[in-house]
Amino acid sequence: MNYKTIEIGAVILVVLIILLPFGWILLAHEPPGPFTKETSIDKIKDAMIRAGIVLCSEKDNTWDVPGSRGGKTYVISSDCSDVEQSPDIIIHVQKFKSEETRDAAIRGFNSQTRGRPNGVILTHGPYVILLQGPLHGDVASKIKEALSEG
């Protein structure tokens, strides 16, 4: 093997090594799920209650993002009487008018800064469920499980 072949081989090998994690990510890709699923904000709220989550407060909220059709913001806390002082988790449930706009909201969440995102995002039909705040605990997994059961 001459030096030129080794050089080209080295470059190809390195590029393949670099792209390997991304290929694997591609295989592990979890799509946002069907947009047309029959559901409602009340069903999502019921699922959260079924999952044992205590909702301290509930407010109407419409995100200022394209395609948003409004939704609710729930606050959960270890101490509901002190929720203004220390809201533990804020759960946004927001409906979108199309798959494109819903996926754009997911992209917006994913384009946070370096490192781990400061929150968790789920989808359920046309709804985006966003959990944010200092304590994520197992709330996201409980909601996900309750939604899949219900």
Place this chain on the structure above:
Amino acid sequence: MSEPVIKAGKPPVKKILGVFSLAMINVAAVLAVRNFPSMAIYGWSCIGWYLLGTIFFLIPIALAGAELATGWPQGGGVYTWVKQAFGEKSGFIALFCEWSNNLVWFPTALSFIASTLAFALTPELSASPWYMFTVMMVAFWGTTAVAYFGEEFSAKFGNFGAIVGSIIPAVLIICLGVLWVVLGAPLAIPHFSVGAMIPQITLSTLPFFSTIILLFAGMEMAGFHALEVRNPQTDFPKAMGLSTLIILFCTVFGTLAISFAVPVEKLNLASGVMQAIQYFFTTMGIAWLIAPVAVLITVGGIALLASWLIGPAKGLAVVAEEGNMPPMFDHTNKYGAPVGVLITQAIIGSLISLLYVFLPSVNQAYWILSAMTVELLCIVYVLVFASLIKLRYSQADTPRPYRIPGGMIGVWLVGGLGIIGVVCAFIVGLIPPSYYPNAAEYVFGVLLGTVLLAGPPLVFLKLKKPSWMPHENHTESGEV
């Protein structure tokens, strides 16, 4: 000191960077207005979180960077520093981790640029993957083109971007926050108390520590430009100090300004910084300023991208120049820009951006990628802090115009705090999200991905050939 440096087969390196330009390289690399809303969610306790990041990372990396850059001002940044302490292989791995971490980060940075620009034009555009991909590619290849025209042009672009796109919007937000308080408008956060500043440290908040550490990642970026600095021995410490003060002031007070004015339910991570600013400015009666600020923040995003795109690429060019990579990576143009590295990086980054835009993923893939960026950067910084300590022993007599005060105790304190912070960030970066179905698979995946992205230097060093050593002119100009 201002004489051009001449390397065999390379165009002369002009000494064009002063204190301000150097400081702006770091400001452009670290200060990001887009982080403000995600931290504002924490209210007063954001101060405590920032304090942790400052003690365990920002101050240590600024001091370490100042000492290492003045002691070894040969260019190459982290590569040169780690190489001096632990040898060529470790230096190459440190640099490659920084570079490959960028490959994961580029699509998210580009996506932010495209969606913020859409906000200034027509927000609906951000829902179109084709719009997103087109703007991302224009920004990516445009920034690569800026790098192509060499250090002088890049420095001017970086200065402009840092001031216009990062400092001005941050100061504007701070001024509006002050006005909000002075006018007696209702605060969106509870009244101040010392207890409110203390962050909740629990098992479930621990992973957030890695995010806090990485908020200040990039303070070492000026080190990559050491060769072009007029008086590295005096300019580096001043630039590190200046950039640290600007970043800390803008970040802490910018975040507080947003938390004063924007209720927490309006701060959602999916819509981002522009929606928080929209609410803030509309409430203040200055809605007309939203679109211009969106343009400014877009410019800031591009400056941030440019800083991370150019720095590590210059470092890799130094590695190639030493014969540790195939000659195609040692190819520089008449402006002294590392064309081979820049083009390779742009092609790989474009492919990954394509996946990012057209495969919107909800959780798993994104979590793993994000965790990889944490681990890769932690490897870089552990090696930098360890080099700081090691070099005080192995090269005690090397002149360091800036020395961390306090002798060996000071160095151990600074390096030790940095290592503790970064190692903690590395460990918590491996904690899987609670709903991830298989924790072992997650940890294995993150570690495997990190090793693969950190490993190529070993392949290059294994295959290294004498012909890779530069012995002829590789510049486009054909002149030496």
